[in-house]
């Protein structure tokens with residue numbers, strides 16, 4: 001086990017409880033952190049990246065409390081924050097050299113790593129261009145490159161695929177998958193497809209709490225009997241949306257083929273269908289503690 005989070009709580013000024021007694025353990029592999037806006041993902045990642053301190057509870061990295069001993073983790077950490085400010089007057093290559101220096105890399109090692117990362121992230125053609133000229137996707141890729149400098153044992157990436165096109169997203173997933181045997185990658189997103197194919201474990205957060213933890217397959221299995229499909233009129237769809245979680249709908253002439261998640265059969269014509277991770281995510285977020293279950297009978 002590399003990471004051991006014990007009853008971590010973060011409350012902000014004004015009493016906002018962003019993380020509520022969260023506990024989990026993780027070893028090497030990819031941990032996908034899924035949750036809606038405001039679930040507490042960024043607050044958690046900032047604590048793990050030693051940027052903020054928890055209000056109570058602790059996080060241990062290799063058995064050491066990171067709040068007591070942040071420098072031990074910082075030497076092994078790569079972090080891509082959600083809002084990644086860059087130094088506009090520097091070129092991409094200069095920026096990476098600057099951060100490599102901050103991470104204590106020797107110049108020759110840094111040179112080699114930077115060239116490799118620029119190539120992997122398709123940034124060689126703009127390596128010597130000022131960052132002020134970079135598009136949003138290029139900025140995101142240079143952010144990923146700096147996080148990967150020095151081959152970190154803990155890589156924390158907060159909504160890393162924002163601004164990337166579909167091809168870049170696929171390349172990024174591939175990049176994260178490499179070296180997963182040796183490192184822990186924590187990837188937060190509210191886009192299920194970003195983590196569906198690569199995460200070993202999924203943690204679903206809502207309202208500061210960890211509401212589910214398991215492999216993508218295990219989470220899907222939990223909703224295997226709750227996934228339905230039916231063909232309905234637009235008016236019926238509006239009604240279904242009021243009472244159930246509709247995960248997808250496709251137009252078929254003047255009717256709609258609708259995928260729903262519900263505890264019991266939601267419509268007389270509904271049939272069971274195979275579950276996806278998105279179904280599991282929607283089901284558990286809709287059924288978060290304190291909310292009425294999805295049990296309306298058709």
Ligand SMILES: Nc1ncnc2c1ncn2[C@@H]1O[C@H](COP(=O)(O)OP(=O)(O)OP(=O)(O)O)[C@@H](O)[C@H]1O
Pocket residue numbers: 012013016017018035036037038039040041042043044082190
């Ligand atoms: N500095 C702060 N002061 C007060 N409240 C905050 C602060 N930072 C975050 N919050 C609140 O804490 C809760 C959790 O926010 P957080 O950014 O951790 O969630 P998130 O899951 O990362 O959301 P998103 O997907 O929108 O980034 C939200 O209600 C947010 O408004």
